[in-house]
Amino acid sequence: MRRVEKLLARFFSKAKRRMPEIELARAARIMSNAQEIAHLGSFEYVAADQTTLWSEEEYRIYGLDPDGPSPEYDEMLEKHIHPDDAALLHETFMKAMQNHEVYDLEHRIVRPDGEVRWVRDRAHPLFEGKDRFLGYVGATLDITEQKRAEEELRQHRHHLEELVALRTAELEQAQESAESANRAKSAFLANMSHEIRTPMNVIVGMSYLMRQSGLSPKQAEQLGKLEDAGEHLLKLIENILDFSKIEAGKLALDSVDFDLDAVLERVCSMIGASAREKGLALSLSREGVPTRLHGDPVRLGQALLNYASNAVKFTASGAVKLRVSLLEKEKEQLRLCFEVEDTGIGVSEEQAARLFQAFEQAEISTSRDFGGTGLGLAITRLLAEAMNGEVGVESTPGAGSRFWFTALLKPAGEEAHESPTPVLSDAKQRLRSAYAGTRVLVAEDNPINSELTLYLLEAVGFVTETAADGRQAVMMAAASSYDLILMDMQMPVLNGLDATREIRALPGWQTRPIIAMTANAFMEDRRACREAGMDDFLSKPVKPAKLYETLLATLQNTPQ
Numbered sequence: 001m002r003r004v005e006k007l008l009a010r011f012f013s014k015a016k017r018r019m020p021e022i023e024l025a026r027a028a029r030i031m032s033n034a035q036e037i038a039h040l041g042s043f044e045y046v047a048a049d050q051t052t053l054w055s056e057e058e059y060r061i062y063g064l065d066p067d068g069p070s071p072e073y074d075e076m077l078e079k080h081i082h083p084d085d086a087a088l089l090h091e092t093f094m095k096a097m098q099n100h101e102v103y104d105l106e107h108r109i110v111r112p113d114g115e116v117r118w119v120r121d122r123a124h125p126l127f128e129g130k131d132r133f134l135g136y137v138g139a140t141l142d143i144t145e146q147k148r149a150e151e152e153l154r155q156h157r158h159h160l161e162e163l164v165a166l167r168t169a170e171l172e173q174a175q176e177s178a179e180s181a182n183r184a185k186s187a188f189l190a191n192m193s194h195e196i197r198t199p200m201n202v203i204v205g206m207s208y209l210m211r212q213s214g215l216s217p218k219q220a221e222q223l224g225k226l227e228d229a230g231e232h233l234l235k236l237i238e239n240i241l242d243f244s245k246i247e248a249g250k251l252a253l254d255s256v257d258f259d260l261d262a263v264l265e266r267v268c269s270m271i272g273a274s275a276r277e278k279g280l281a282l283s284l285s286r287e288g289v290p291t292r293l294h295g296d297p298v299r300l301g302q303a304l305l306n307y308a309s310n311a312v313k314f315t316a317s318g319a320v321k322l323r324v325s326l327l328e329k330e331k332e333q334l335r336l337c338f339e340v341e342d343t344g345i346g347v348s349e350e351q352a353a354r355l356f357q358a359f360e361q362a363e364i365s366t367s368r369d370f371g372g373t374g375l376g377l378a379i380t381r382l383l384a385e386a387m388n389g390e391v392g393v394e395s396t397p398g399a400g401s402r403f404w405f406t407a408l409l410k411p412a413g414e415e416a417h418e419s420p421t422p423v424l425s426d427a428k429q430r431l432r433s434a435y436a437g438t439r440v441l442v443a444e445d446n447p448i449n450s451e452l453t454l455y456l457l458e459a460v461g462f463v464t465e466t467a468a469d470g471r472q473a474v475m476m477a478a479a480s481s482y483d484l485i486l487m488d489m490q491m492p493v494l495n496g497l498d499a500t501r502e503i504r505a506l507p508g509w510q511t512r513p514i515i516a517m518t519a520n521a522f523m524e525d526r527r528a529c530r531e532a533g534m535d536d537f538l539s540k541p542v543k544p545a546k547l548y549e550t551l552l553a554t555l556q557n558t559p560q
Contacts, residue, residue: 318343
């Protein structure tokens with residue numbers, strides 16, 4: 001206590017004259033206890049007699065005997081400061097003394113037993129005037145536990161960072177695996193689509209040729225069943241491809257001005273024959289909705305057709321009603337509601353809750369009684385959501401259903417209205433009368449598809465030649481002056497896209513029409529054909545009426 005009392009005597013010099021010895025001793029004990037509790041030692045250096053005074057806690061921090069002498073500065077640096085910190089401590093301490101600044105540094109000390117501890121030293125230099133150094137007073141705080149906690153926290157944080165890095169790598173790997181699986185699935189579906197559409201083109205074409213040759217009533221009936229089966233197979237693959245594209249986020253909606261009445265009438269015409277066969281009353285109404293709109297007419301018609309065809313399929317008698325109404329106008333956009341109401345079999349509330357999920361139907365028996373993939377309503381839901389809308393159903397078993405979806409569309413611009421699409425039978429006749437003698441090159445590597453295409457073209461008076469691959473097509477285009485080329489995409493030697501690019505580089509071929517006629521039916525295939533320089537796109541199986549429509553529209557828009 002001798003040194004503590006000397007230190008306290010200096011701190012409490014004024015109090016010593018006023019306080020009894022017992023009070024002074026009590027204050028010293030309180031300070032000593034407080035320092036021990038706080039792990040905060042104190043020290044003082046007096047320049048006049050070059051003495052250093054330490055508190056008991058200062059000794060305890062350094063692991064030294066309180067009754068021993070206080071270490072001098074050089075001894076401190078040599079024996080009690082960690083060798084890796086001694087130079088920094090000396091530099092910091094001397095700079096503080098020279099600049100009359102408070103010295104503040106965290107560093108390590110080494111106890112006599114070899115234990116390393118962390119401390120924080122703060123010392124205040126004392127001067128009389130500017131130059132006379134009187135000494136310094138300071139305090140030492142043992143921060144070993146704090147440093148240990150910080151180190152544990154750092155290690156914990158480092159461990160967490162390693163875990164996060166590991167999980168991130170795992171997620172990236174999982175994402176890459178998922179993307180790889182999606183790419184593999186897309187490639188498989190694209191290939192499957194191509195392989196199915198190619199023979200389907202033969203089925204559709206041969207059915208058409210058979211009807212042209214004259215059939216008995218029995219043969220016509222049998223051929224009709226064959227055509228229905230082909231349509232069902234085509235609808236199946238189209239639904240699977242559409243659902244896959246939408247689910248993968250690869251569906252790109254078109255954005256064009258269109259005539260809503262034309263879309264509605266097209267839907268009605270597609271279900272009209274089936275409705276008439278059942279004796280169903282088919283009606284269409286449009287309430288407060290402008291006929292000219294801006295959006296994707298194909299996907300809009302597809303969503304509505306899914307509802308309408310289901311309504312006809314599941315309605316034995318009564319009526320099917322199609323309605324379009326304006327719900328609200330939002331700035332420059334229109335929120336429309338498309339409804340299909342029927343008097344069919346209806347569904348229960350429990351069944352209705354499942355209908356818009358993929359591969360779901362009201363009951364398993366409907367697959368046997370009515371057919372279907374269970375994808376139509378799911379596709380309508382996804383299409384409606386892509387158009388910022390919703391879907392829903394209200395139904396009563398045995399009484400009928402009302403299916404609806406909403407879509408956000410824009411009013412059309414002020415451009416001139418499109419000329420109406422020619423009637424299907426009219427297109428063939430107009431080609432024969434106005435464009436007979438048109439020279440067409442058919443680039444197609446499948447002999448049967450080539451034969452079918454030539455028959456359809458020659459039926460309207462076109463003059464045709466064929467190329468079995470892309471390279472031959474380029475050579476023939478360079479050697480002859482064709483009015484139009486029908487180009488397959490997948491061909492040996494040179495594919496249709498590269499062949500089109502080379503043909504476009506030939507003299508005189510900058511504006512002549514080149515139409516893709518291919519079993520590649522994805523949107524990216526259409527985009528690739530456009531980018532290669534093709535004017536239009538026909539996906540196989542190509543129905544004769546669609547081929548004639550496209551040829552007529554192309555030739556009408558081609559400068560003579």
